[in-house]
Amino acid sequence: MTALNFDGRVVIVTGAGRGLGRAHALLLAAKGAQVVVADSGGGIDGGGTSHTPADAVAGEITDAGGRAVACHASVADERGAASIVEAALDAYGRVDAVVNNAGIHDPGLFEDLTADQFRAMLDVHYLGTVFVTKAAWPHLVESGSGRVVNTISEAMLGGIPELSSYGAAKGAVFGLTRNLATEGPKYGIGVNAIAPRALTRLSAAHSDKVAAVMSMTSEVMDQINASMPPELCAPAAAFLAHPSCLLNGEVLQIGMGAVSRIAVVCSRGFFKEGITAEDIAGNLDAIMDTRDPTLTTVTAPTM
Numbered sequence: 001m002t003a004l005n006f007d008g009r010v011v012i013v014t015g016a017g018r019g020l021g022r023a024h025a026l027l028l029a030a031k032g033a034q035v036v037v038a039d040s041g042g043g044i045d046g047g048g049t050s051h052t053p054a055d056a057v058a059g060e061i062t063d064a065g066g067r068a069v070a071c072h073a074s075v076a077d078e079r080g081a082a083s084i085v086e087a088a089l090d091a092y093g094r095v096d097a098v099v100n101n102a103g104i105h106d107p108g109l110f111e112d113l114t115a116d117q118f119r120a121m122l123d124v125h126y127l128g129t130v131f132v133t134k135a136a137w138p139h140l141v142e143s144g145s146g147r148v149v150n151t152i153s154e155a156m157l158g159g160i161p162e163l164s165s166y167g168a169a170k171g172a173v174f175g176l177t178r179n180l181a182t183e184g185p186k187y188g189i190g191v192n193a194i195a196p197r198a199l200t201r202l203s204a205a206h207s208d209k210v211a212a213v214m215s216m217t218s219e220v221m222d223q224i225n226a227s228m229p230p231e232l233c234a235p236a237a238a239f240l241a242h243p244s245c246l247l248n249g250e251v252l253q254i255g256m257g258a259v260s261r262i263a264v265v266c267s268r269g270f271f272k273e274g275i276t277a278e279d280i281a282g283n284l285d286a287i288m289d290t291r292d293p294t295l296t297t298v299t300a301p302t303m
């Protein structure tokens with residue numbers, strides 16, 4: 001297999017000062033990419049700012065002989081997102097890929113979450129992805145082989161407690177990924193997402209609740225956590241950011257030594273003219289049976 005080299009390519013990684021983003025940035029730089037390490041450096045719920053995380057990771061890369069610049073703007077601010085792209089243009093004159101990874105975490109029961117907490121999730125995860133990608137888009141078009149790698153979460157599918165605001169924001173990023181994927185191919189742009197599984201500041205804050213819902217002891221959870229360093233997720237971000245990757249509108253779940261596809265399927269269903277509510281009640285087994293499904297795919301020309 002030919003090595004996936006990023007020589008001459010410029011990649012923006014948001015939220016690259018910690019956790020998964022740091023792992024993506026280090027791997028991309030080691031593979032030759034010129035990297036913008038974008039991180040506003042705040043608290044886990046998005047409060048505050050600090051230059052330290054982005055500066056430290058950019059320093060790690062340059063100390064190892066790679067090329068990186070730090071940017072401290074917030075992706076949630078449209079002007080800040082534009083300045084992240086400007087940092088890439090100022091330093092390297094082009095943008096070939098964007099890894100939208102910046103994220104925050106502020107769980108709570110639906111009945112307790114405020115409208116502001118819901119908005120903050122959308123601002124960072126969804127609008128942050130929109131703003132950075134939109135600012136980068138003309139440059140991705142110019143690249144001719146632009147790549148967008150978004151970050152979603154299994155939480156968008158439900159099942160993890162107290163994540164109605166976070167999971168819904170990730171659902172929005174999934175919808176954006178699928179729909180933008182219909183517009184990219186005519187410019188040679190591929191738009192995909194990863195759904196990572198890693199022990200980071202963000203996931204550590206929730207691991208007790210995950211353990212409880214899965215009836216795991218804290219010892220078992222500790223073992224699982226030890227098996228999920230963020231570095232195991234970076235190869236999916238690098239693969240999807242590479243010009244040789246022709247996937248479009250797909251989601252790769254990655255972590256703990258495994259990689260798989262997350263796909264949306266539709267059951268074969270039940271057919272009849274003039275379907276009634278009673279027909280649905282009477283044919284629920286057939287309607288819900290996903291053993292022989294159709295796969296919903298992105299309606300865009302193949303890359």
Ligand code: NAI
Nearest residue numbers: 015018019020040041042074075102103153198200202203
């Ligand atoms: P983390 O908390 O370690 O890192 C997130 C980084 O994003 C932080 O350095 C933070 O300063 C930065 N950030 C937050 N808001 C920002 C903003 N407005 N502008 C710029 N930077 C900002 O968390 P982790 O786990 O590395 O998360 C990375 C992404 O992966 C997030 O989108 C998260 O939702 C997602 N994810 C993580 C999973 C996991 O298992 N750790 C599972 C599924 C998704």
